[in-house]
Amino acid sequence: MADIRSLPGFREFYPEDRAIQNHLFTxxxxxxxxxxxxxxxxxxxxxxxxxxEKSGEEIVKQLFNFEDKGGRQVSxxxxxxxxxxxxxxxxxxxxxxPIRWFSIGENFRYEKPQKGRLRSFYQLNAxxxxxxxxxxxxxxxxxCADCLLGFGLTQKDFSIRISDRQxxxxxxxxxxxxxxxITGVLGVVDKLERSSPGDLLxxxxxxxxxxxxxxxxxxxSVKAFAAIRSLNELEVIAQKDAAMAAxxxxxxxxxxxxxxxxxxxxxxxxxxxxxxLAYYTGFVFEAFEVGAEARALAGGGRYDTLVKKxxxxxxxxxxxxxxxxxxxxxxxxxxxxxxxxxxPNFYVMILGDDARHxxxxxxxxxxxxxxxxxxxxxxxxxxxxxxxxxxxxxQYALVYGGEEVAKxxxxxxxxxxxxxxxxxxxxxxxxxxxxxxxxxxxILP
RNA sequence: GUGGUUGUAGCUCAGUUGGUUAGAGCACCGGUUUGUGGUACCGGGGGUCGGGGGUUCAAGUCCCCUCAAUCACCCCA
Numbered sequence: 001m002a003d004i005r006s007l008p009g010f011r012e013f014y015p016e017d018r019a020i021q022n023h024l025f026t027x028x029x030x031x032x033x034x035x036x037x038x039x040x041x042x043x044x045x046x047x048x049x050x051x052x053e054k055s056g057e058e059i060v061k062q063l064f065n066f067e068d069k070g071g072r073q074v075s076x077x078x079x080x081x082x083x084x085x086x087x088x089x090x091x092x093x094x095x096x097x098p099i100r101w102f103s104i105g106e107n108f109r110y111e112k113p114q115k116g117r118l119r120s121f122y123q124l125n126a127x128x129x130x131x132x133x134x135x136x137x138x139x140x141x142x143x144c145a146d147c148l149l150g151f152g153l154t155q156k157d158f159s160i161r162i163s164d165r166q167x168x169x170x171x172x173x174x175x176x177x178x179x180x181x182i183t184g185v186l187g188v189v190d191k192l193e194r195s196s197p198g199d200l201l202x203x204x205x206x207x208x209x210x211x212x213x214x215x216x217x218x219x220x221s222v223k224a225f226a227a228i229r230s231l232n233e234l235e236v237i238a239q240k241d242a243a244m245a246a247x248x249x250x251x252x253x254x255x256x257x258x259x260x261x262x263x264x265x266x267x268x269x270x271x272x273x274x275x276x277l278a279y280y281t282g283f284v285f286e287a288f289e290v291g292a293e294a295r296a297l298a299g300g301g302r303y304d305t306l307v308k309k310x311x312x313x314x315x316x317x318x319x320x321x322x323x324x325x326x327x328x329x330x331x332x333x334x335x336x337x338x339x340x341x342x343x344p345n346f347y348v349m350i351l352g353d354d355a356r357h358x359x360x361x362x363x364x365x366x367x368x369x370x371x372x373x374x375x376x377x378x379x380x381x382x383x384x385x386x387x388x389x390x391x392x393x394x395q396y397a398l399v400y401g402g403e404e405v406a407k408x409x410x411x412x413x414x415x416x417x418x419x420x421x422x423x424x425x426x427x428x429x430x431x432x433x434x435x436x437x438x439x440x441x442x443i444l445p
Numbered sequence: 446g447u448g449g450u451u452g453u454a455g456c457u458c459a460g461u462u463g464g465u466u467a468g469a470g471c472a473c474c475g476g477u478u479u480g481u482g483g484u485a486c487c488g489g490g491g492g493u494c495g496g497g498g499g500u501u502c503a504a505g506u507c508c509c510c511u512c513a514a515u516c517a518c519c520c521c522a
Contacts, residue, residue, distance in 0.1 A: 005495090005512090005513080008512090008513065008514085051522085061446095061520090062520080062521075062522085078522055079522040080522090081522070082522090107522085109521080109522080111446095111520080111521080112446075112520095113513095113514085113515095114514095114515075114516080114517095115514090115515065115516080117521085279522090321522085349480090349481095351480065352480095381479080381480075382480040382481055382482090383480085383481065383482065384475095384482095385480095385481095385482095386480095386481060386482045387482055387483085388482095389482080390482055390483070391482095391483095397481095397482090399480080399481090401480060402480095403480085413481080413482095415482080418481090418482080420481085
Protein backbone atom coordinates (compact mmCIF):
# COMPACT_ATOMS: atom_id res chain seq x y z
CA MET A 1 0.00 0.00 0.00
CA ALA A 2 2.67 2.45 1.00
CA ASP A 3 4.73 1.61 -2.07
CA ILE A 4 2.10 2.98 -4.41
CA ARG A 5 2.83 6.64 -4.08
CA SER A 6 0.99 9.59 -5.51
CA LEU A 7 2.18 10.75 -8.90
CA PRO A 8 5.11 13.20 -9.15
CA GLY A 9 3.99 16.80 -9.07
CA PHE A 10 0.63 15.98 -7.50
CA ARG A 11 -0.19 16.92 -3.96
CA GLU A 12 -2.19 15.16 -1.31
CA PHE A 13 -4.19 17.42 0.96
CA TYR A 14 -4.52 16.25 4.53
CA PRO A 15 -7.29 18.01 6.46
CA GLU A 16 -4.96 20.74 7.69
CA ASP A 17 -3.74 21.35 4.12
CA ARG A 18 -7.23 21.31 2.76
CA ALA A 19 -8.28 23.83 5.40
CA ILE A 20 -5.59 26.20 4.12
CA GLN A 21 -6.68 25.54 0.56
CA ASN A 22 -10.25 26.39 1.47
CA HIS A 23 -9.09 29.57 3.12
CA LEU A 24 -7.35 30.69 -0.09
CA PHE A 25 -10.39 29.89 -2.17
CA THR A 26 -12.71 31.64 0.25
CA UNK A 27 -10.72 34.86 0.21
CA UNK A 28 -10.48 34.82 -3.56
CA UNK A 29 -14.14 34.03 -3.98
CA UNK A 30 -15.22 36.79 -1.63
CA UNK A 31 -13.06 39.36 -3.39
CA UNK A 32 -14.38 38.37 -6.81
CA UNK A 33 -17.96 38.51 -5.62
CA UNK A 34 -17.45 42.01 -4.26
CA UNK A 35 -16.44 43.04 -7.77
CA UNK A 36 -19.51 41.50 -9.28
CA UNK A 37 -17.69 38.57 -10.85
CA UNK A 38 -19.59 35.34 -11.26
CA UNK A 39 -18.09 31.92 -10.86
CA UNK A 40 -17.94 29.42 -13.69
CA UNK A 41 -16.36 26.02 -14.30
CA UNK A 42 -15.54 23.84 -17.27
CA UNK A 43 -14.47 20.22 -17.81
CA UNK A 44 -11.07 19.28 -16.48
CA UNK A 45 -10.56 16.95 -19.43
CA UNK A 46 -10.90 18.44 -22.89
CA UNK A 47 -10.27 17.42 -26.50
CA UNK A 48 -6.58 17.82 -27.24
CA UNK A 49 -7.32 20.09 -30.21
CA UNK A 50 -8.80 22.73 -27.93
CA UNK A 51 -5.29 23.44 -26.70
CA UNK A 52 -3.19 22.57 -29.75
CA GLU A 53 -5.19 24.10 -32.57
CA LYS A 54 -4.53 27.75 -31.87
CA SER A 55 -1.64 27.57 -29.48
CA GLY A 56 1.06 25.82 -31.48
CA GLU A 57 2.42 22.29 -31.36
CA GLU A 58 5.24 23.09 -28.92
CA ILE A 59 2.70 23.30 -26.17
CA VAL A 60 1.88 19.64 -26.61
CA LYS A 61 5.12 18.82 -24.82
CA GLN A 62 3.73 20.34 -21.66
CA LEU A 63 0.21 19.08 -22.01
CA PHE A 64 -0.98 16.26 -19.82
CA ASN A 65 -2.55 14.41 -22.74
CA PHE A 66 -3.38 10.83 -23.64
CA GLU A 67 -5.78 8.70 -25.62
CA ASP A 68 -8.98 7.67 -23.88
CA LYS A 69 -10.65 4.29 -24.20
CA GLY A 70 -12.76 5.54 -27.07
CA GLY A 71 -9.64 6.43 -29.05
CA ARG A 72 -10.09 10.17 -28.50
CA GLN A 73 -7.07 12.38 -28.08
CA VAL A 74 -7.71 14.20 -24.80
CA SER A 75 -5.82 16.47 -22.46
CA UNK A 76 -6.17 17.72 -18.94
CA UNK A 77 -6.56 21.47 -19.11
CA UNK A 78 -3.35 23.47 -18.77
CA UNK A 79 -5.27 26.74 -18.46
CA UNK A 80 -8.82 27.99 -18.46
CA UNK A 81 -8.77 30.51 -21.26
CA UNK A 82 -9.61 28.25 -24.24
CA UNK A 83 -12.55 26.79 -22.35
CA UNK A 84 -13.60 30.29 -21.35
CA UNK A 85 -13.50 31.43 -24.95
CA UNK A 86 -15.61 28.49 -26.03
CA UNK A 87 -18.22 28.96 -23.33
CA UNK A 88 -18.47 32.69 -23.77
CA UNK A 89 -18.51 32.26 -27.51
CA UNK A 90 -21.50 29.94 -27.37
CA UNK A 91 -23.68 32.50 -25.62
CA UNK A 92 -21.94 35.82 -26.09
CA UNK A 93 -24.68 37.24 -28.25
CA UNK A 94 -27.21 36.98 -25.49
CA UNK A 95 -25.01 37.98 -22.61
CA UNK A 96 -25.06 41.44 -21.06
CA UNK A 97 -21.68 43.14 -21.38
CA PRO A 98 -19.27 43.49 -19.85
CA ILE A 99 -18.91 39.90 -18.77
CA ARG A 100 -17.27 39.50 -15.37
CA TRP A 101 -16.36 35.88 -14.77
CA PHE A 102 -14.03 34.08 -12.43
CA SER A 103 -13.13 30.48 -11.78
CA ILE A 104 -11.01 28.62 -9.27
CA GLY A 105 -9.87 25.40 -10.79
CA GLU A 106 -7.23 22.72 -10.99
CA ASN A 107 -4.90 22.93 -13.96
CA PHE A 108 -2.28 20.51 -15.21
CA ARG A 109 0.91 20.53 -17.15
CA TYR A 110 3.35 17.73 -17.77
CA GLU A 111 6.66 19.16 -16.69
CA LYS A 112 9.53 18.29 -14.45
CA PRO A 113 8.20 19.31 -11.05
CA GLN A 114 10.04 21.83 -8.93
CA LYS A 115 9.23 23.79 -5.87
CA GLY A 116 6.36 26.16 -6.62
CA ARG A 117 5.91 24.44 -9.92
CA LEU A 118 3.91 21.26 -9.92
CA ARG A 119 2.04 19.17 -12.42
CA SER A 120 -1.22 20.05 -10.77
CA PHE A 121 -1.97 23.46 -9.37
CA TYR A 122 -4.99 25.51 -8.57
CA GLN A 123 -5.50 28.90 -10.06
CA LEU A 124 -7.88 31.76 -9.70
CA ASN A 125 -8.80 33.20 -13.07
CA ALA A 126 -10.67 36.46 -13.36
CA UNK A 127 -11.66 37.77 -16.76
CA UNK A 128 -13.51 40.82 -17.95
CA UNK A 129 -14.81 40.56 -21.48
CA UNK A 130 -16.57 43.03 -23.72
CA UNK A 131 -14.88 46.24 -22.61
CA UNK A 132 -11.84 47.56 -24.44
CA UNK A 133 -11.09 50.65 -22.41
CA UNK A 134 -8.55 50.93 -19.64
CA UNK A 135 -11.28 51.14 -17.04
CA UNK A 136 -11.61 47.38 -17.37
CA UNK A 137 -7.88 46.89 -16.88
CA UNK A 138 -8.04 49.06 -13.79
CA UNK A 139 -10.90 47.00 -12.44
CA UNK A 140 -8.88 43.82 -12.83
CA UNK A 141 -5.76 45.28 -11.27
CA UNK A 142 -7.83 46.44 -8.32
CA UNK A 143 -9.38 42.99 -7.99
CA CYS A 144 -5.95 41.40 -8.19
CA ALA A 145 -4.77 43.63 -5.35
CA ASP A 146 -7.84 42.83 -3.27
CA CYS A 147 -7.30 39.12 -3.79
CA LEU A 148 -3.96 39.57 -2.01
CA LEU A 149 -4.99 42.20 0.53
CA GLY A 150 -7.79 39.88 1.61
CA PHE A 151 -5.21 37.62 3.24
CA GLY A 152 -3.93 40.38 5.46
CA LEU A 153 -1.04 41.20 3.16
CA THR A 154 -0.25 44.89 2.84
CA GLN A 155 1.11 47.21 0.20
CA LYS A 156 4.53 46.56 1.67
CA ASP A 157 4.31 42.85 0.98
CA PHE A 158 3.60 42.93 -2.72
CA SER A 159 3.64 45.19 -5.73
CA ILE A 160 1.73 45.03 -8.97
CA ARG A 161 3.97 46.10 -11.80
CA ILE A 162 2.18 47.47 -14.81
CA SER A 163 3.48 47.55 -18.33
CA ASP A 164 2.06 47.88 -21.80
CA ARG A 165 2.80 45.80 -24.84
CA GLN A 166 1.08 48.28 -27.08
CA UNK A 167 3.36 51.06 -25.87
CA UNK A 168 6.30 48.78 -26.51
CA UNK A 169 5.06 48.18 -30.05
CA UNK A 170 4.79 51.90 -30.70
CA UNK A 171 8.16 52.55 -29.16
CA UNK A 172 9.87 49.85 -31.20
CA UNK A 173 8.15 51.08 -34.35
CA UNK A 174 9.57 54.52 -33.65
CA UNK A 175 12.97 52.81 -33.35
CA UNK A 176 12.42 51.40 -36.87
CA UNK A 177 12.18 47.79 -35.79
CA UNK A 178 10.35 45.80 -38.49
CA UNK A 179 6.87 44.77 -37.38
CA UNK A 180 7.59 41.04 -37.66
CA UNK A 181 10.61 41.35 -35.37
CA ILE A 182 8.87 43.16 -32.54
CA THR A 183 7.70 40.04 -30.72
CA GLY A 184 11.26 38.75 -30.84
CA VAL A 185 12.62 41.94 -29.35
CA LEU A 186 10.02 41.75 -26.60
CA GLY A 187 11.37 38.30 -25.86
CA VAL A 188 14.71 39.93 -25.17
CA VAL A 189 13.04 42.57 -23.01
CA ASP A 190 11.52 39.75 -20.99
CA LYS A 191 15.03 38.53 -20.15
CA LEU A 192 16.40 41.98 -19.40
CA GLU A 193 16.57 41.46 -15.65
CA ARG A 194 17.75 37.87 -15.67
CA SER A 195 20.44 37.64 -18.33
CA SER A 196 23.97 38.97 -18.62
CA PRO A 197 24.71 41.92 -20.94
CA GLY A 198 26.63 39.62 -23.27
CA ASP A 199 23.78 37.14 -23.57
CA LEU A 200 21.33 39.97 -24.16
CA LEU A 201 23.40 41.35 -26.99
CA UNK A 202 23.68 37.89 -28.54
CA UNK A 203 19.93 37.44 -28.27
CA UNK A 204 19.35 40.84 -29.82
CA UNK A 205 21.70 40.06 -32.69
CA UNK A 206 19.87 36.82 -33.35
CA UNK A 207 16.50 38.54 -33.42
CA UNK A 208 17.63 41.39 -35.65
CA UNK A 209 19.56 39.27 -38.13
CA UNK A 210 18.75 40.38 -41.65
CA UNK A 211 17.48 43.81 -40.63
CA UNK A 212 19.09 47.20 -40.72
CA UNK A 213 18.81 47.73 -36.98
CA UNK A 214 21.96 47.98 -34.93
CA UNK A 215 21.62 45.42 -32.12
CA UNK A 216 23.87 47.23 -29.64
CA UNK A 217 22.19 50.56 -30.23
CA UNK A 218 18.69 49.13 -29.98
CA UNK A 219 19.61 47.22 -26.83
CA UNK A 220 20.78 50.45 -25.24
CA SER A 221 17.61 52.35 -26.08
CA VAL A 222 15.46 49.41 -25.05
CA LYS A 223 17.22 49.34 -21.70
CA ALA A 224 16.65 53.04 -21.23
CA PHE A 225 13.00 52.70 -22.13
CA ALA A 226 12.56 49.74 -19.78
CA ALA A 227 14.08 51.76 -16.96
CA ILE A 228 11.19 54.23 -17.00
CA ARG A 229 9.24 54.25 -13.77
CA SER A 230 6.85 57.17 -14.04
CA LEU A 231 4.24 58.69 -16.28
CA ASN A 232 6.21 61.93 -16.45
CA GLU A 233 9.21 60.22 -17.97
CA LEU A 234 6.94 58.53 -20.47
CA GLU A 235 5.43 61.85 -21.48
CA VAL A 236 8.85 63.26 -22.17
CA ILE A 237 9.65 60.44 -24.55
CA ALA A 238 6.21 60.48 -26.15
CA GLN A 239 6.51 64.10 -27.17
CA LYS A 240 8.49 62.94 -30.17
CA ASP A 241 5.97 60.35 -31.25
CA ALA A 242 2.29 60.98 -31.84
CA ALA A 243 1.32 57.31 -31.63
CA MET A 244 2.92 56.96 -28.23
CA ALA A 245 1.37 60.19 -27.02
CA ALA A 246 -2.04 58.89 -28.03
CA UNK A 247 -1.43 55.72 -26.06
CA UNK A 248 -0.60 57.71 -22.95
CA UNK A 249 -4.20 58.88 -22.82
CA UNK A 250 -5.08 55.28 -22.02
CA UNK A 251 -2.36 55.20 -19.41
CA UNK A 252 -3.79 58.25 -17.68
CA UNK A 253 -7.22 56.71 -17.63
CA UNK A 254 -5.80 53.53 -16.18
CA UNK A 255 -3.80 55.20 -13.45
CA UNK A 256 -6.61 57.61 -12.61
CA UNK A 257 -9.05 54.77 -12.15
CA UNK A 258 -6.61 52.83 -10.02
CA UNK A 259 -6.00 55.90 -7.90
CA UNK A 260 -9.68 56.61 -7.42
CA UNK A 261 -10.29 52.99 -6.46
CA UNK A 262 -7.60 53.42 -3.81
CA UNK A 263 -4.86 51.14 -5.09
CA UNK A 264 -2.16 53.60 -6.12
CA UNK A 265 0.10 52.33 -3.38
CA UNK A 266 -0.14 48.79 -4.67
CA UNK A 267 1.00 49.44 -8.22
CA UNK A 268 4.06 50.71 -10.02
CA UNK A 269 5.08 51.26 -13.59
CA UNK A 270 7.63 48.72 -14.75
CA UNK A 271 8.12 48.30 -18.46
CA UNK A 272 10.37 45.28 -18.04
CA UNK A 273 7.19 43.28 -17.65
CA UNK A 274 6.10 42.10 -21.07
CA UNK A 275 4.83 38.60 -20.23
CA UNK A 276 6.09 35.68 -22.22
CA LEU A 277 2.79 35.04 -23.89
CA ALA A 278 2.47 36.45 -27.33
CA TYR A 279 -1.29 36.81 -27.09
CA TYR A 280 -1.27 39.83 -24.83
CA THR A 281 -2.18 42.96 -26.76
CA GLY A 282 -2.22 45.87 -24.32
CA PHE A 283 -1.65 46.51 -20.66
CA VAL A 284 0.03 43.65 -18.85
CA PHE A 285 0.77 43.32 -15.16
CA GLU A 286 2.36 41.00 -12.68
CA ALA A 287 2.08 40.92 -8.92
CA PHE A 288 5.34 40.23 -7.13
CA GLU A 289 6.27 39.65 -3.56
CA VAL A 290 8.40 42.48 -2.23
CA GLY A 291 11.64 41.18 -0.79
CA ALA A 292 14.43 38.76 -1.46
CA GLU A 293 12.26 35.95 -2.74
CA ALA A 294 10.36 38.15 -5.19
CA ARG A 295 7.96 35.36 -5.99
CA ALA A 296 5.56 35.99 -8.85
CA LEU A 297 2.10 35.86 -7.34
CA ALA A 298 -0.17 36.68 -10.23
CA GLY A 299 -0.05 37.83 -13.80
CA GLY A 300 -2.35 38.97 -16.49
CA GLY A 301 -3.22 41.52 -19.08
CA ARG A 302 -5.32 42.39 -22.05
CA TYR A 303 -5.84 39.90 -24.86
CA ASP A 304 -8.25 41.50 -27.27
CA THR A 305 -7.73 39.09 -30.17
CA LEU A 306 -7.49 35.79 -28.36
CA VAL A 307 -11.16 34.97 -27.90
CA LYS A 308 -11.75 35.27 -31.60
CA LYS A 309 -8.65 33.23 -32.42
CA UNK A 310 -9.94 30.50 -30.19
CA UNK A 311 -13.12 30.39 -32.19
CA UNK A 312 -15.18 32.75 -30.08
CA UNK A 313 -16.73 36.08 -30.94
CA UNK A 314 -14.68 39.20 -31.54
CA UNK A 315 -14.66 40.37 -27.94
CA UNK A 316 -12.09 42.56 -26.25
CA UNK A 317 -10.94 40.91 -23.07
CA UNK A 318 -8.53 41.11 -20.19
CA UNK A 319 -7.85 38.88 -17.25
CA UNK A 320 -5.39 37.56 -14.75
CA UNK A 321 -4.44 34.35 -13.02
CA UNK A 322 -3.24 33.76 -9.49
CA UNK A 323 -1.80 30.43 -8.39
CA UNK A 324 -2.31 28.74 -5.07
CA UNK A 325 1.24 27.48 -4.56
CA UNK A 326 3.20 30.72 -4.39
CA UNK A 327 0.46 32.57 -2.55
CA UNK A 328 0.42 29.85 0.05
CA UNK A 329 4.21 29.93 0.38
CA UNK A 330 4.12 33.67 0.84
CA UNK A 331 1.37 33.59 3.46
CA UNK A 332 3.24 30.87 5.29
CA UNK A 333 6.42 32.93 5.42
CA UNK A 334 4.48 35.99 6.57
CA UNK A 335 2.67 33.95 9.18
CA UNK A 336 -0.68 34.94 7.73
CA UNK A 337 -2.31 31.56 7.58
CA UNK A 338 -5.12 31.25 10.11
CA UNK A 339 -4.43 28.61 12.68
CA UNK A 340 -6.02 25.37 11.73
CA UNK A 341 -9.08 24.67 13.82
CA UNK A 342 -11.63 22.31 12.43
CA UNK A 343 -12.63 20.95 15.80
CA PRO A 344 -16.26 20.52 16.77
CA ASN A 345 -18.22 23.01 18.83
CA PHE A 346 -19.03 20.35 21.38
CA TYR A 347 -17.50 17.11 22.48
CA VAL A 348 -20.06 15.07 24.32
CA MET A 349 -18.50 12.93 27.02
CA ILE A 350 -20.71 9.91 27.56
CA LEU A 351 -19.83 8.32 30.90
CA GLY A 352 -21.29 4.89 31.16
CA ASP A 353 -23.53 3.16 28.69
CA ASP A 354 -26.60 4.02 30.76
CA ALA A 355 -26.26 7.62 29.72
CA ARG A 356 -25.60 6.81 26.07
CA HIS A 357 -29.15 6.62 24.81
CA UNK A 358 -30.12 9.99 26.26
CA UNK A 359 -26.88 11.54 25.06
CA UNK A 360 -27.35 10.34 21.51
CA UNK A 361 -30.81 11.87 21.40
CA UNK A 362 -29.42 15.23 22.43
CA UNK A 363 -26.49 14.90 20.06
CA UNK A 364 -28.84 14.33 17.16
CA UNK A 365 -30.88 17.36 18.19
CA UNK A 366 -27.78 19.53 18.43
CA UNK A 367 -26.62 18.41 15.02
CA UNK A 368 -30.02 19.17 13.52
CA UNK A 369 -29.68 22.61 15.05
CA UNK A 370 -26.48 23.07 13.06
CA UNK A 371 -23.81 22.53 15.71
CA UNK A 372 -20.73 20.46 15.08
CA UNK A 373 -20.77 17.65 17.59
CA UNK A 374 -18.55 14.67 18.34
CA UNK A 375 -18.73 12.14 21.14
CA UNK A 376 -16.98 9.04 22.38
CA UNK A 377 -18.07 5.96 20.45
CA UNK A 378 -16.59 3.70 23.09
CA UNK A 379 -17.24 4.00 26.77
CA UNK A 380 -14.36 5.80 28.43
CA UNK A 381 -13.25 7.30 31.67
CA UNK A 382 -13.47 10.96 32.49
CA UNK A 383 -9.80 11.99 32.19
CA UNK A 384 -9.45 10.14 28.93
CA UNK A 385 -12.52 11.74 27.43
CA UNK A 386 -11.70 15.27 28.39
CA UNK A 387 -8.26 14.69 26.95
CA UNK A 388 -9.87 13.54 23.72
CA UNK A 389 -12.00 16.66 23.62
CA UNK A 390 -8.86 18.74 24.05
CA UNK A 391 -6.90 16.81 21.43
CA UNK A 392 -9.45 17.11 18.67
CA UNK A 393 -9.81 20.82 19.33
CA UNK A 394 -13.37 20.99 20.62
CA GLN A 395 -14.52 24.32 22.01
CA TYR A 396 -16.67 22.89 24.81
CA ALA A 397 -17.19 19.55 26.47
CA LEU A 398 -20.65 18.40 27.48
CA VAL A 399 -20.78 15.89 30.31
CA TYR A 400 -23.38 13.13 30.18
CA GLY A 401 -22.92 10.93 33.24
CA GLY A 402 -25.39 9.03 35.34
CA GLU A 403 -25.66 11.97 37.70
CA GLU A 404 -26.49 14.52 35.03
CA VAL A 405 -28.97 12.32 33.24
CA ALA A 406 -30.78 11.59 36.50
CA LYS A 407 -31.12 15.31 37.20
CA UNK A 408 -32.10 16.19 33.64
CA UNK A 409 -29.11 18.48 33.21
CA UNK A 410 -25.85 18.54 31.34
CA UNK A 411 -22.58 20.06 32.39
CA UNK A 412 -20.88 22.44 29.98
CA UNK A 413 -17.14 22.86 30.32
CA UNK A 414 -15.04 25.32 28.41
CA UNK A 415 -11.90 23.69 27.05
CA UNK A 416 -10.15 27.03 26.94
CA UNK A 417 -10.71 28.63 30.35
CA UNK A 418 -11.85 25.49 32.14
CA UNK A 419 -14.93 27.05 33.64
CA UNK A 420 -18.07 24.99 33.86
CA UNK A 421 -21.78 25.40 34.45
CA UNK A 422 -24.86 23.24 34.22
CA UNK A 423 -27.87 23.75 32.01
CA UNK A 424 -31.21 21.92 31.92
CA UNK A 425 -31.43 19.50 29.04
CA UNK A 426 -34.83 20.82 28.07
CA UNK A 427 -33.19 24.14 27.29
CA UNK A 428 -30.08 22.76 25.66
CA UNK A 429 -30.23 24.24 22.17
CA UNK A 430 -30.87 27.91 23.00
CA UNK A 431 -28.47 27.71 25.94
CA UNK A 432 -25.64 26.32 23.86
CA UNK A 433 -26.32 28.72 21.05
CA UNK A 434 -25.86 31.51 23.57
CA UNK A 435 -22.62 29.92 24.78
CA UNK A 436 -21.21 29.85 21.27
CA UNK A 437 -22.13 33.47 20.72
CA UNK A 438 -21.21 35.00 24.07
CA UNK A 439 -18.97 32.45 25.73
CA UNK A 440 -19.43 30.86 29.11
CA UNK A 441 -20.71 34.03 30.74
CA UNK A 442 -24.01 33.30 29.02
CA ILE A 443 -24.67 30.45 31.45
CA LEU A 444 -22.34 31.00 34.36
CA PRO A 445 -24.21 31.88 37.53
C1' G B 446 15.09 18.28 -21.20
C1' U B 447 20.56 19.17 -18.72
C1' G B 448 23.56 19.23 -14.27
C1' G B 449 24.35 19.20 -8.64
C1' U B 450 22.46 17.64 -3.70
C1' U B 451 19.46 14.47 -0.77
C1' G B 452 16.39 9.82 0.43
C1' U B 453 16.61 5.45 7.81
C1' A B 454 9.37 4.78 11.72
C1' G B 455 3.61 9.82 10.65
C1' C B 456 7.50 14.09 11.90
C1' U B 457 12.84 15.61 13.29
C1' C B 458 16.96 12.84 13.15
C1' A B 459 21.11 9.01 15.50
C1' G B 460 23.34 4.84 13.47
C1' U B 461 31.02 4.51 14.98
C1' U B 462 36.87 2.17 9.98
C1' G B 463 30.71 -2.54 6.47
C1' G B 464 29.78 -7.15 11.76
C1' U B 465 24.82 -10.08 16.16
C1' U B 466 17.04 -9.72 16.23
C1' A B 467 17.96 -1.09 13.17
C1' G B 468 17.59 3.25 17.72
C1' A B 469 15.94 8.16 20.20
C1' G B 470 12.66 12.33 20.80
C1' C B 471 7.88 14.04 19.30
C1' A B 472 3.16 12.06 17.61
C1' C B 473 -0.35 7.96 17.92
C1' C B 474 -2.83 3.80 20.88
C1' G B 475 -3.33 1.55 25.77
C1' G B 476 -2.41 1.62 31.08
C1' U B 477 -0.99 3.91 36.14
C1' U B 478 -8.20 0.39 39.89
C1' U B 479 -13.38 3.47 39.98
C1' G B 480 -16.09 11.55 37.28
C1' U B 481 -12.16 16.85 35.84
C1' G B 482 -7.45 17.82 30.93
C1' G B 483 -1.73 20.27 28.41
C1' U B 484 2.96 17.39 33.51
C1' A B 485 5.19 12.39 35.24
C1' C B 486 5.75 7.06 34.93
C1' C B 487 4.88 2.17 32.44
C1' G B 488 3.57 -0.49 28.08
C1' G B 489 2.26 -1.02 22.75
C1' G B 490 1.77 -0.65 17.42
C1' G B 491 4.56 1.12 13.36
C1' G B 492 10.50 0.70 9.27
C1' U B 493 12.13 -5.53 3.81
C1' C B 494 16.89 1.62 6.08
C1' G B 495 13.01 4.94 -1.48
C1' G B 496 13.25 0.54 -5.17
C1' G B 497 16.38 -3.05 -7.99
C1' G B 498 21.05 -5.26 -8.97
C1' G B 499 26.25 -6.03 -7.60
C1' U B 500 30.89 -6.57 -4.35
C1' U B 501 31.61 -9.35 0.40
C1' C B 502 31.68 -14.69 4.97
C1' A B 503 28.73 -10.16 6.26
C1' A B 504 25.71 -3.77 3.66
C1' G B 505 21.46 1.20 6.33
C1' U B 506 26.86 1.62 5.75
C1' C B 507 30.90 0.35 -0.66
C1' C B 508 29.68 0.31 -6.41
C1' C B 509 26.00 0.64 -10.56
C1' C B 510 21.02 1.49 -12.25
C1' U B 511 16.29 3.40 -11.20
C1' C B 512 12.44 6.30 -8.68
C1' A B 513 11.32 10.60 -5.87
C1' A B 514 12.27 15.26 -3.57
C1' U B 515 15.12 19.62 -3.92
C1' C B 516 18.40 23.52 -6.18
C1' A B 517 20.38 25.83 -10.75
C1' C B 518 19.58 26.20 -16.03
C1' C B 519 15.73 25.58 -19.95
C1' C B 520 10.67 26.50 -20.27
C1' C B 521 6.58 28.69 -18.52
C1' A B 522 -0.60 28.92 -20.62
